Amino acid sequence: MSLLVVGTLAYDTVETPSGKAEEVLGGAATYFSYAASFFGPVRLMSVIGADFRPEDRELLAGRGVDLGGLHVEPEGRTFRWAGRYEGDMNVAETLDTQLNVFADYAPKVPEPFADSRYVFLANSPPAMQAHVLDQVSDDAFTVMDTMNLWIDIAREELDAVLQRVDLLIINDQEARMLAGESSLIKAGRAILEQGPNAVIVKKGEHGAFLFSREFFYAIPAYPVETVVDPTGAGDSFAGGLMGYLASEDRVDEASLRAAMLYGSVVASFNVQDFSLGRFKEIERAQIDERFQEMLRFTAHP
Amino acid sequence: MSLLVVGTLAYDTVETPSGKAEEVLGGAATYFSYAASFFGPVRLMSVIGADFRPEDRELLAGRGVDLGGLHVEPEGRTFRWAGRYEGDMNVAETLDTQLNVFADYAPKVPEPFADSRYVFLANSPPAMQAHVLDQVSDDAFTVMDTMNLWIDIAREELDAVLQRVDLLIINDQEARMLAGESSLIKAGRAILEQGPNAVIVKKGEHGAFLFSREFFYAIPAYPVETVVDPTGAGDSFAGGLMGYLASEDRVDEASLRAAMLYGSVVASFNVQDFSLGRFKEIERAQIDERFQEMLRFTAHP
Numbered sequence: 246m247s248l249l250v251v252g253t254l255a256y257d258t259v260e261t262p263s264g265k266a267e268e269v270l271g272g273a274a275t276y277f278s279y280a281a282s283f284f285g286p287v288r289l290m291s292v293i294g295a296d297f298r299p300e301d302r303e304l305l306a307g308r309g310v311d312l313g314g315l316h317v318e319p320e321g322r323t324f325r326w327a328g329r330y331e332g333d334m335n336v337a338e339t340l341d342t343q344l345n346v347f348a349d350y351a352p353k354v355p356e357p358f359a360d361s362r363y364v365f366l367a368n369s370p371p372a373m374q375a376h377v378l379d380q381v382s383d384d385a386f387t388v389m390d391t392m393n394l395w396i397d398i399a400r401e402e403l404d405a406v407l408q409r410v411d412l413l414i415i416n417d418q419e420a421r422m423l424a425g426e427s428s429l430i431k432a433g434r435a436i437l438e439q440g441p442n443a444v445i446v447k448k449g450e451h452g453a454f455l456f457s458r459e460f461f462y463a464i465p466a467y468p469v470e471t472v473v474d475p476t477g478a479g480d481s482f483a484g485g486l487m488g489y490l491a492s493e494d495r496v497d498e499a500s501l502r503a504a505m506l507y508g509s510v511v512a513s514f515n516v517q518d519f520s521l522g523r524f525k526e527i528e529r530a531q532i533d534e535r536f537q538e539m540l541r542f543t544a545h546p
Numbered sequence: 547m548s549l550l551v552v553g554t555l556a557y558d559t560v561e562t563p564s565g566k567a568e569e570v571l572g573g574a575a576t577y578f579s580y581a582a583s584f585f586g587p588v589r590l591m592s593v594i595g596a597d598f599r600p601e602d603r604e605l606l607a608g609r610g611v612d613l614g615g616l617h618v619e620p621e622g623r624t625f626r627w628a629g630r631y632e633g634d635m636n637v638a639e640t641l642d643t644q645l646n647v648f649a650d651y652a653p654k655v656p657e658p659f660a661d662s663r664y665v666f667l668a669n670s671p672p673a674m675q676a677h678v679l680d681q682v683s684d685d686a687f688t689v690m691d692t693m694n695l696w697i698d699i700a701r702e703e704l705d706a707v708l709q710r711v712d713l714l715i716i717n718d719q720e721a722r723m724l725a726g727e728s729s730l731i732k733a734g735r736a737i738l739e740q741g742p743n744a745v746i747v748k749k750g751e752h753g754a755f756l757f758s759r760e761f762f763y764a765i766p767a768y769p770v771e772t773v774v775d776p777t778g779a780g781d782s783f784a785g786g787l788m789g790y791l792a793s794e795d796r797v798d799e800a801s802l803r804a805a806m807l808y809g810s811v812v813a814s815f816n817v818q819d820f821s822l823g824r825f826k827e828i829e830r831a832q833i834d835e836r837f838q839e840m841l842r843f844t845a846h847p
Binding site (some may be wrong): 332427428429430431434448450451452454460461462463464465468469470471472499500501502503506540541542543544545546 | 566614633677728729730731732735749751753755761762763764765766769770771773800801802803807830841842843844845847
């Protein structure tokens with residue numbers, strides 16, 4: 246298996262009904278790679294500033310995350326995000342975004358990463374995602390995320406990238422926006438027409454749908470009693486999903502169904518604490534336990 | 547099997563993004579009994595006014611609904627409800643409610659109905675539900691619905707009825723309100739402590755949860771592309787669920803899981819047209835087809 250992620254490493258300041266966390270390790274590539282690391286090694290590409298804490302780098306390296314693609318801007322400052330969650334924990338209110346070193350990031354895939362078989366393009370400008378696709382193998386299983394901002398201001402570039410990836414993973418609001426359809430079922434099917442072979446629509450506490458040309462699959466979310474902080478849930482979902490697929494080294498209907506459940510389970514741990522708090526307390530065994538629970542929760546009559 | 551429902555027969559005026567329907571046949575007991583009639587005979591108790599249309603009575607009778615418990619108030623007017631659905635089709639905005647003959651309804655279970663093995667107490671004042679429970683067999687499998695109004699103004703009576711039923715079926719907002727818990731998972735588990743042996747929480751397009759002392763079960767909704775009118779979806783769900791249970795004459799984990807899927811499927815037809823429009827076009831075979839689809843949509847890896 247060889248799994249590559251390209252995206253942000255960040256410091257987040259997050260407020261939720263459970264409390265506040267300041268300047269904690271976050272970013273899409275952080276959550277993705279930690280989540281995927283439960284299943285095997287991960288290759289990471291990102292950019293950080295001189296302020297990136299050595300212990301955070303060690304944390305990732307200690308999880309088997311290959312930092313050979315981590316670019317340091319000695320004069321720069323690491324990406325910052327600040328946000329707040331209230332009533333509906335599915336939607337973050339962004340209070341501040343500072344792209345910092347990420348603003349001028351031109352990801353260059355290092356030679357040893359070029360043969361990666363599984364590639365995740367975390368949320369970033371579509372042109373940046375396209376630039377990464379140019380540098381990886383045509384045979385790679387490519388997966389992308391995006392966000393409302395790019396649907397708004399970079400639609401043409403986004404449409405072009407959509408044509409080139411195997412799987413799009415987005416949330417329900419983004420799916421509706423991308424398809425211009427208020428029905429989520431219509432939206433998922435319409436996005437399939439726009440290029441990708443499959444679309445996963447994440448619905449937070451309501452689970453997720455997978456639309457492909459061959460089958461439709463729906464799962465509930467793992468039932469978490471208290472969501473402390475949903476930040477990174479989507480990237481943790483993608484990390485669990487792709488970590489599992491890469492570890493099986495097989496993408497078919499059965500592995501995708503299992504990967505959806507693994508993604509959901511991994512995300513269910515992530516939301517139980519701020520930053521990587523809960524991830525640091527668990528091992529693969531606990532993930533497999535919840536996976537078995539999910540099988541029981543959804544078992545057929 | 548002997549399945550009894552007590553609840554409203556009504557004339558509804560409904561506005562949705564798809565259009566408007568005026569003075570169409572509705573009411574909880576209407577939707578429930580038509581939905582259950584796909585699985586077998588139904589006994590109905592309700593009250594109507596002299597304005598109730600003969601063809602509506604014939605429609606139900608023609609479905610094998612025993613109207614032996616239908617009381618006619620010759621001077622009275624049938625229950626009326628008017629509502630509107632906008633953006634979030636899960637929530638109706640009530641424009642008008644006229645209880646009319648239902649205001650003074652004191653349901654008297656006819657002798658031939660007293661041995662009913664399955665009893666559904668549709669949404670109505672808790673004292674009225676208790677009065678029905680007094681008249682049916684202690685061995686009956688009893689199921690109830692309720693609404694925010696009774697949680698607000700008749701909490702004590704409601705709590706007393708909750709202690710006496712086997713299963714409570716409510717929607718997500720009501721569950722949160724009844725338990726005083728914003729987490730739906732906590733809410734479901736908390737309501738179990740309040741009396742019923744099982745609780746089903748309906749989440750509209752997001753499916754449903756079943757909480758019991760023995761197991762937890764989660765299903766997605768059947769993926770409907772266009773929801774024309776959600777009125778009656780909850781009662782159709784309950785009708786499909788109890789119709790199936792009564793036809794199997796068995797309540798255990800396996801039959802409850804299957805019943806949840808049948809409820810969901812029957813509701814998925816109901817929302818595809820106003821009033822009973824879609825129900826009138828289908829037969830049991832189409833329900834079984836969607837049931838099989840649901841098994842595929844949720845099949846394990």
